[in-house]
Amino acid sequence: MSIITNQDAFVTEEIMQIVTRERQVALSTREWKHRLAGYGYSIRDTDAGEHVLETLPHRVALCVLPNELFA
Template structure:
């Protein structure tokens, strides 16, 4: 399991803005994940039910995503 790296809060805020926007326009979680891949990100579901945003192709963990984004 990869550890979440310490990110600049402004960078994380910008990435989260992109992720949130893409979630709003996607019709399903599957489409959302596909759209994020186009930007070089993926979402990894953890064993304890959390969701981690990672970079592609190296799967560097950036931040944990709020559960509200998946409902």
């Protein structure tokens, strides 16, 4: 299911750099989510098993995160 449309590839890449860097330094998924909240992002798990990065507080979907970040 693709829920993200009209997303600028450059902006998505910039956001993914932040998300990936924060995942590398976080000791747990919980800490990672807390760190992302400091940047104004949250992760929502979908019924389809995807992890969607959203903005806070309006919950605008930005991109689907790769499963490798959750291993």
